[in-house]
Amino acid sequence: MAIFNIFIVSKSGGLIYHYDQANAPMQEVEKTFGFPLDIKLKREGSRVVVAFGQRDGIRLGHSLLSVNGVPLTSGTELQDGRDAFEVIEAKENYPLALKFGRPKATTNEKIVLASMFYPLFALAVQLSPELGSSGIQELETDTFKLHCMQTLTGVKFLVVCDPKQAGVDQLLDKLYELYADFALKNPFYSLEMPIRADLFDQNLQIAIEQIERTGFI
């Protein structure tokens, strides 16, 4: 059981706080390939992604992290200035050691994700078959569960955790309490701005550790 992520979204949809699981396991696989490559790679946004051919722990959607130990910097460019696709397509470079892994969301992507939830939340109200429905409270997938609590003032607390994690509702209440105590009562905090308060971080960390260990606060 684990808490993977926590997001706090202001009433206008901006991300004002996020927490990542500190010791999140990195799923990385390195393998040596001969020519021609038996997996299909494609460019997707600023990443090189596996498009076809799952094998040996390399899965669809994994992105290329390094070629022969040289990490990819931005986009398809290697740290030594060469283009990843040119290296992969040239026969004389083989055998090649390629490292793949599940891409981690960058801070920018997290901001995008947080603001993406806003319309989903609103649409769930619109598409309700019954009157007076709230927005999304729980969203379930096979790998995680997202819990959402919206306060009366419109601030949303999102907790992404293991599907079997217990006591998340208590954690959401605790988060609201911490937000009220350490963000709102802080004279240096201006509304709608990112929360930077050590006391908030510390107390949140304690709450997360307790919920992961015991399942209640």
Added chain:
Amino acid sequence: MTIFNLWLFDEKGNLIYYREWNRKKNTSMERNEEAKLLYGMLFSIKSFVNKLSPADMKDGFLSYKTSKYRLNYYETPTGVKLVMNTDTTVTHPIVRDLLKSVYGQIYVEYAVKNPMYVLGQPIESELFGVKLDDLVRASPLFKA
């Protein structure tokens, strides 16, 4: 326990069937407009969930719950999407079984195996409607 309504989309996002049982709130929207809105939301949820997931997913998005209803989602490898709204006391795995039988026993049997049915077009077969109604009403989830 209640089943509110059922939406069926094909792989391109066309609404091919809609049926409602105990729907209490009706929007002023046209059915097709509402279907587009729903499909758009599901599409966004899928990409949202994919980016947020800490590990590789198998089934992906399963369901979401609000204070009044639960939306249950089932997508086949061919891209046919089934969406069923139920009340919140129902858990997802039970509805998923029902959706699987709607797909296997109704859609495949009375739409795909019907030579008069053109794939991707709205299903107008009366037999399909009757069989679907029977299956859903026979389910323990259904109580008007």
